[in-house]
Amino acid sequence: MSGTIEQAAQALLAADNILIITHRRPDGDTTGCAGALCRGLRQLGKTAYILPNPDLTARYEQLIAPCYAPEDFAPEFVVTTDIADFGLFTENAKPYEDRIDVVLDHHRSNRMAASVRVVRESAGANAEVVLDVLDAMGVTLDTEIATCIYVALSTDTGCFRYSNTTPDTLRAAARCLEAGVDGGELNRKLFEVKTWARFQMERIVVDTVEFLRDGKIALALIRRADIDKTGADMDDLDSIASLTRQIEGVQVGITITENKDLTCKISVRTTKEVDASAICAKCGGGGHLRAAGANLSCGIDEARAKILEAAEQVYAESELA
Amino acid sequence: MSGTIEQAAQALLAADNILIITHRRPDGDTTGCAGALCRGLRQLGKTAYILPNPDLTARYEQLIAPCYAPEDFAPEFVVTTDIADFGLFTENAKPYEDRIDVVLDHHRSNRMAASVRVVRESAGANAEVVLDVLDAMGVTLDTEIATCIYVALSTDTGCFRYSNTTPDTLRAAARCLEAGVDGGELNRKLFEVKTWARFQMERIVVDTVEFLRDGKIALALIRRADIDKTGADMDDLDSIASLTRQIEGVQVGITITENKDLTCKISVRTTKEVDASAICAKCGGGGHLRAAGANLSCGIDEARAKILEAAEQVYAESELA
Numbered sequence: 001m002s003g004t005i006e007q008a009a010q011a012l013l014a015a016d017n018i019l020i021i022t023h024r025r026p027d028g029d030t031t032g033c034a035g036a037l038c039r040g041l042r043q044l045g046k047t048a049y050i051l052p053n054p055d056l057t058a059r060y061e062q063l064i065a066p067c068y069a070p071e072d073f074a075p076e077f078v079v080t081t082d083i084a085d086f087g088l089f090t091e092n093a094k095p096y097e098d099r100i101d102v103v104l105d106h107h108r109s110n111r112m113a114a115s116v117r118v119v120r121e122s123a124g125a126n127a128e129v130v131l132d133v134l135d136a137m138g139v140t141l142d143t144e145i146a147t148c149i150y151v152a153l154s155t156d157t158g159c160f161r162y163s164n165t166t167p168d169t170l171r172a173a174a175r176c177l178e179a180g181v182d183g184g185e186l187n188r189k190l191f192e193v194k195t196w197a198r199f200q201m202e203r204i205v206v207d208t209v210e211f212l213r214d215g216k217i218a219l220a221l222i223r224r225a226d227i228d229k230t231g232a233d234m235d236d237l238d239s240i241a242s243l244t245r246q247i248e249g250v251q252v253g254i255t256i257t258e259n260k261d262l263t264c265k266i267s268v269r270t271t272k273e274v275d276a277s278a279i280c281a282k283c284g285g286g287g288h289l290r291a292a293g294a295n296l297s298c299g300i301d302e303a304r305a306k307i308l309e310a311a312e313q314v315y316a317e318s319e320l321a
Numbered sequence: 322m323s324g325t326i327e328q329a330a331q332a333l334l335a336a337d338n339i340l341i342i343t344h345r346r347p348d349g350d351t352t353g354c355a356g357a358l359c360r361g362l363r364q365l366g367k368t369a370y371i372l373p374n375p376d377l378t379a380r381y382e383q384l385i386a387p388c389y390a391p392e393d394f395a396p397e398f399v400v401t402t403d404i405a406d407f408g409l410f411t412e413n414a415k416p417y418e419d420r421i422d423v424v425l426d427h428h429r430s431n432r433m434a435a436s437v438r439v440v441r442e443s444a445g446a447n448a449e450v451v452l453d454v455l456d457a458m459g460v461t462l463d464t465e466i467a468t469c470i471y472v473a474l475s476t477d478t479g480c481f482r483y484s485n486t487t488p489d490t491l492r493a494a495a496r497c498l499e500a501g502v503d504g505g506e507l508n509r510k511l512f513e514v515k516t517w518a519r520f521q522m523e524r525i526v527v528d529t530v531e532f533l534r535d536g537k538i539a540l541a542l543i544r545r546a547d548i549d550k551t552g553a554d555m556d557d558l559d560s561i562a563s564l565t566r567q568i569e570g571v572q573v574g575i576t577i578t579e580n581k582d583l584t585c586k587i588s589v590r591t592t593k594e595v596d597a598s599a600i601c602a603k604c605g606g607g608g609h610l611r612a613a614g615a616n617l618s619c620g621i622d623e624a625r626a627k628i629l630e631a632a633e634q635v636y637a638e639s640e641l642a
Contacts (some may be wrong), residue, residue: 160481160494161512163505167495172483174488176497184484191482194570196536199527206524248516272506290505 003116005129008102009136011116012041012079018048019075020067021096023088024177025234026053028190030062032152033081033104033130035063040139049073054090059190059235063148077101082126084110084286098199104129109277109286124162124169127152131172146179150186158242159191163272198236201226205243206253217252217311218244221300224258241267242291252279252311256303264303266294274314282310324437326450329423330457332437333362333400339369341388342395342417344409349381349511352403353473354425356384360462360469370394375411378556380511380634381492382402384469390405403447405431425450445490448473452493467500471507480512520558525551526564526576538573538632539565542621545579562588563612573600573632577624587615595635603631604638616634 003011005096012018020038022030041048049069054231055066069075078096083089084107086097096294100114106123120129127149134145141149155171157165160173177183194202205220212219222237237257253269258280266283269291270276276292283306296303324332333339341359343351355371362369370390377386386602390396399417404410405428407418421426421435427444443449448470455466462470474494478486481494498504515523543558551557558578565574574590587604590612591597597613605625606615617624 157331160491161505161508163503165498165504168480170495170498174491177488177491179487182484183486183533184482187482192567194567199568203527206520206527216334246513246515247520248514271509 003102003118005118005132005136007116008104008118008133011102012077012133013044013137015101016046017074017076018046019069019073019078019096020048020050021078021080021083021089021100022050022053022064023083024053024090025055025238026057026060026064027238028063028155029080029083029125029127029152030082031056031060031063032148032150032155033126035067035148036127036134036145036152037079037081037104037130038064038067039142039145040134040137043139043142043145044137051090051093051096054092055234057233057235059150062153068174079104080112080114081130083112084105084190085112102135107286107288122166124164124166125153125156127156128166128168128172130177141175141179142200143180143281146176146181147186150176150181150183150282151190151301154183154187155190158300159187164288173209190260194239195232195236197232198229200230201232201236201240202243204230205240209247211250212308213312213315215247215249217254217308218247219254219304220244220256221304222255222257223300224260224262227258238267242269245269245271252276254307254311256307258300262299263302264296264298266296266303266307267291268294268307274311274318278317279307279310279314281312283307324423324439326439326453326457328460329425329437329439329454329560331425333398333454334365334423334458336396336398337367338395340366340390340394340399340417340622341369341371341413342399342404342410342421343371343374343385344401344404345374345411346376347381348380348403349384349476350446350448350473351386351403352377352381353469353471353476354447356388356469357448357455357466357473358400358425358451359385359388360463360466360557361455361458363459364460364463367427370396372411373416376592380556381472384472387497387571400425401433401435402451403427404433407433411590421529425454443487444486445487446474446477448477449487449493452496462496464501464502465553467497467502468507471497471504472511473500475504475508476511482507484621499528516557517555518551519557522547522557522561523564526561527570530565530568530570533629534633534636536568538575538629539568539571539627540575540629541565541577542625543576543578545581545583548579563590566590566592573597575628577621577628579621585617585619585621589613589615589619589626589628589632595639599638600628600631600635603634604628 020034048069052068079102103114103117106126108121110119255267268276280292280294283294341355371388373389400423423439424433424435427447429442431440577587591599601613601615604615
């Protein structure tokens with residue numbers, strides 16, 4: 001069933017011993033939402049924890065690690081933040097698949113089952129949904145909670161640059177600044193500073209990117225050997241996914257990353273002319289209109305062929321053909 | 322004298338045949354403010370024009386060029402937007418120096434004289450001041466006016482990333498989106514799209530950058546032969562100056578560009594630990610704390626030696642030595 005902000009707030013207010021789950025390869029939105037919700041629930045006097053996420057990177061550590069559930073925590077109520085699909089659960093979250101009470105998300109592809117399921121596709125970041133729930137519960141937006149919300153808002157919208165940024169995103173961010181968030185310093189760390197590993201990976205990408213369809217499609221292959229050589233982590237790699245779309249004339253930027261087991265993760269970033277989720281759907285993936293992804297169990301050369309075929313099909317089906 | 326938003330609005334409402342002046346080397350804020358104010362005054366039935374700015378680049382052309390005053394326009398009332406000092410007047414604005422009626426600005430260094438002088442230092446962009454004046458005059462924020470305001474807000478705050486972004490900046494931007502501005506597409510053009518020439522130049526920079534002083538100094542040389550090969554223009558080159566500072570651990574990012582006559586232009590970008598203007602001052606240049614420059618009449622190898630020596634001296638003189 002589906003639900004409203006008010007229903008989610010009422011369900012949470014009636015609950016205690018709450019566990020919050022974030023998705024695999026956690027980003028700023030899933031961790032920021034979980035961090036804000038957990039701290040908000042604690043402010044109301046509840047016992048709340050976040051399920052440890054084995055994929056967590058240093059970038060978002062402060063948002064959720066201090067709230068990690070101890071091993072013996074026995075939750076009575078389970079919430080997911082920013083998770084579109086059970087396939088995005090980490091291994092240690094799988095035992096909770098059949099007992100999700102509240103889903104808070106903003107992915108149009110959301111297929112989660114829960115008692116109360118709030119999915120606001122129009123939200124730039126899921127943190128807008130979480131902020132509304134916190135408001136509905138009467139939580140005060142303190143600096144710590146506002147920091148979690150701000151990181152989620154800014155990282156999911158390219159620091160308010162992308163087309164998914166809405167008036168609500170900006171007004172929520174305004175409230176975070178008023179709550180004491182140092183936006184300038186946070187953004188410098190999140191968006192400006194490049195780690196050495198990322199700098200090296202960027203060098204490899206710009207040196208090897210290939211252009212197809214008269215420069216409308218740009219394709220970058222990130223091989224495991226290069227990742228190992230540079231020591232790049234998931235955050236370094238994630239930020240590289242949007243590089244190819246930045247080049248003049250490129251409508252579809254595709255990045256294929258070799259996983260450790262040599263299967264592949266595909267990231268697709270598009271300009272407004274092309275639907276990224278439609279391309280990824282053809283490979284069993286999904287996501288947003290301008291940013292989507294897919295996981296392929298094949299090697300990098302086969303993955304390259306498959307995603308290029310998918311992109312060509314989407315072009316063929318559209319007016320742009 | 323100084324004045325309030327209300328006084329500026331009343332003065333403008335009582336006036337007609339209004340001329341709006343922008344500053345030299347016009348940016349998004351001065352042009353966005355002028356474009357919004359001119360269109361707003363016209364919406365109220367007034368005759369209003371913008372003084373042609375001889376420095377205008379293609380980037381901001383649509384904001385003000387359609388509103389340029391004809392040669393025979395005889396203004397009765399003169400407004401400046403985002404101009405801190407008469408020294409920033411273009412040549413064709415000098416005749417109006419003694420007859421400025423309203424000053425709308427946000428620079429703390431503002432030294433302009435006028436009948437009504439609104440200077441809001443706290444504003445991230447001067448467009449926040451102009452939007453308040455438009456509101457006070459009863460102007461409807463249509464898509465065209467909102468586009469001008471949005472460009473001003475976003476370009477003056479690094480697309481809401483820098484520390485000068487305030488809650489007011491974000492709320493003003495939210496209103497612009499509601500008025501129909503396609504923020505994602507505008508930002509893509511303003512902040513994301515890299516021309517082919519710039520992409521090629523970046524490739525050269527990341528392939529050749531050298532690191533000194535344990536990675537605290539990054540130095541990039543941009544040779545004339547590469548500029549000619551890629552066809553990069555000044556806008557392409559300007560945006561490259563900040564690349565080196567973005568790398569983790571770099572405190573001083575130096576870019577040396579060979580001019581056509583093989584003399585050199587030096588750009589220095591620093592993090593908060595080091596004073597960029599102090600480094601450039603040692604080579605006869607100057608600028609701001611974090612962004613400065615110098616022109617050297619020598620060749621690129623000599624320029625490299627000179628600026629590195631200057632950087633070393635500044636390190637030696639500081640606590641960081």
